[in-house]
Amino acid sequence: MSVVIIGGGISGLALAHGLHSRGTEVTLLEAGPRLGGNIQSRHRDGFLTEAGPNSFLDREPTLRALAASLGLEGHIRTADPAAKRRYVYTRGKLRAVPMSPPAFLKSDVLPLGAKLRMMGELFTRRAPEGDESLAAFGRRHLGSAATAVLVDAMQLGIYAGDVEALSVAAIFPKVVELERKHRSLVLGMARTRAAERKALPPGQSAPKPSGAVCSFDGGLQVLVDALARKLGPVARTGARVTGLRREGTGWRLAVEEHGQRAELAADQVVLAVPAYVAAELLRPLDEKLAARVEGIAYAPVAVVHLGFAPGSTPPQDGFGFLVPTLERRRVLGVIHASATFPWRAEGGRILYTCMVGGAKRPDLVDLDEEALVKLAREELRELAGVTAEPSFTEVIHWKRGIPQYNVGHLERVAAIDEGVARLPGLYLIGNAYKGVGLIDCVRAANELADTLTR
Ligand SMILES: Cc1cc2nc3c(=O)[nH]c(=O)nc-3n(C[C@H](O)[C@H](O)[C@H](O)COP(=O)(O)OP(=O)(O)OC[C@H]3O[C@@H](n4cnc5c(N)ncnc54)[C@H](O)[C@@H]3O)c2cc1C
Structure with a gap:
């Protein structure tokens, strides 16, 4: 079986590594002169800067395991403990974001009326049918002031989005699940914690998910460089895919590589490119599918x-x-x-x-x-x-x-999955569909590597 991956960002690289290390014949084609996509660390004038992502949240083993498989575990660096403190600019000054319920009571991040409204979370009414914006969800549970300050700030740090447009189900599925089961988030969290404590042997306390902010000693590029070294000639830069068509039971790709046009055959093709690029490649195969993919803003x-x-x-x-x-x-x-x-x-x-x-x-x-x-x-x-x-x-x-995972994103992605399933041997991954974080991209790549080698 031969697999061609289009796109050499973290999604494509992690998938290529997963397949290559299991002995699958794989080729990765990256249009640009370098690998890594959004990840670009630069050293200049005594500073190490990141052009795109700054860090990853070490809340599940996914990225750490990838790093370990590349011998990089010793290069992971955790943020300074002081970085646990975060601020919001509101009502004319920077105010600390409280990290615990007692700190919240003492905090000035919200005016008193807004804090009292947040305590009413226990009495939240159930969700209406269907998808809902993050703002509507926030207002129902926490009130409008807390939504406009805290909920908006939280999404800005990840999505730089519009709190009135983002889909709560797409970006915070666990929170929506908590509501579905328990109605109130406060009640849900208390019950979940109590159930976890009950399941533990007596005297043992529940391990806290680390969720530490991490990077690598030389920036996130360290991960990309190690993947590039491991993949060697498997990953080809300066190779832009310009067309994709079905041939027999497999695929044929049109590629512009260093000014030369060529064609490449593959049993399986993975589009690990941004949605707007995927849409262009899909258009000749399925106009409707392409329109759905292109609709991701x-x-x-x-x-x-x-x-x-x-x-x-x-x-x-x-x-x-x-x-x-x-x-x-x-x-x-x-x-x-x-x-x-x-x-x-x-x-x-x-x-x-x-x-x-x-x-x-x-x-x-x-x-x-x-x-x-x-x-x-x-x-x-x-x-x-x-x-x-x-x-x-x-x-x-x-x-x-x-x-932007806006309201309707989950239905859009389900329809995209259905459309893609009608094109055997073609797959889509990348940050446009099931998680925008680096960890989400690596998780999706791992899952696809499992599917392709099953
Ligand atoms: C400013 C910014 C800050 C961020 N901060 C964080 C953060 O702190 N933590 C975090 O976890 N995430 C962060 N993210 C998100 C994270 O960077 C991305 O989700 C992730 O890097 C996306 O990886 P990808 O491989 O899916 O896509 P990309 O990195 O976009 O890679 C796609 C690749 O496809 C290539 N390509 C395009 N067209 C073609 C073609 N026709 N043929 C061949 N190749 C092609 C592109 O050149 C590119 O290299 C941030 C993103 C941005 C933009």
Whole structure:
């Protein structure tokens, strides 16, 4: 059996590795000059910056296991413990996000009325039929103020999306399940915890899921480079797939490789490309399927790194801060990159990573580099009191950055799965369908590797 994977981001790479290590004949074709897709770590002027993802959440063994299979376990680095502290910019200042119920009671992150409303969660009425936006779900359980501040901030840090458009069932399936079973989330969590405690031998306490923020000593690129080394000639860069057609029981691909046109045959083909690329390749095969895939929207994001000389800015506290849409500011959030990952800034330098744009302000991502640096500096000055001149700047434009799992996403993906099943030997993976995080991409790749080698 021969498999061709189109796309050399983490999804395609993890799948290629899974198949190659089990002896399957596999070829990976990547259009760009380098592997890794969104993952790009860069070393410059004493800073280690990430163009795309910054970290992964170590809440399940998936990514750690991939790293271990590549001999990289010793290179995983956990964020500084202080990064557990997170802030939200609300009502004119940065306020700490409380991490426990007692801290919540004392916290000023919400006004008193909003905190009292949150306590009414116990009396939440059941969900209406069908999919619901994250905002509607949040308002029903926590009230409108908590939704506009805390729920919006939470999604901005992952999706840079529109809280009124995102589907709660697609992005927080476990929370929806908790509601389905218990109506109230507070009740559901209390009952789940009690059941877990009951299942444990006497005297033993339940292990806490780590959920630590992690990266690698040389940035996430370390993972990509190790995959590239392991795959060797299996992974071909500068190889853009321009067409796909059925041939007998297999597939034939049109490829432009380093300026040359060629055709390649495969028994199985995996599209590990963004949805808008997959749609173009699928259009001649199934117009309706292509339209469904193309309907997955992307939020544009600009990443602005600002680096400062040691001691020139106030000390960074915690992981960073998020800025809810209701504040009408121009940054979505800021990562205190050098406090979270001290090894990413040499000799006490300070690194801020500002996220701009998202589903609600896509226009900002059209700004040029100079305008984005100016914008990020103004926002950092006004929100965090950073007045110094940066010694280092870097801007990355992601015109189609993060896929948006908007209301109806689960039905769309189910219909896409049905359409794909009518094309035997063709598969779709990637961050557009069943999880946008690096861990989700690797998990989906592992599952497909199992399916293809069964
Ligand atoms: C700014 C930003 C910040 C993020 N932060 C985080 C984070 O902190 N933590 C986290 O877990 N996730 C984060 N994410 C999400 C995560 O980066 C992505 O979900 C993940 O990297 C997607 O991997 P992928 O392989 O599915 O897609 P991609 O990385 O998009 O890879 C697709 C590949 O397909 C190639 N390709 C396209 N067309 C063709 C063609 N015709 N032929 C051949 N190849 C083609 C592309 O060149 C690309 O290399 C972030 C994303 C962005 C944009």
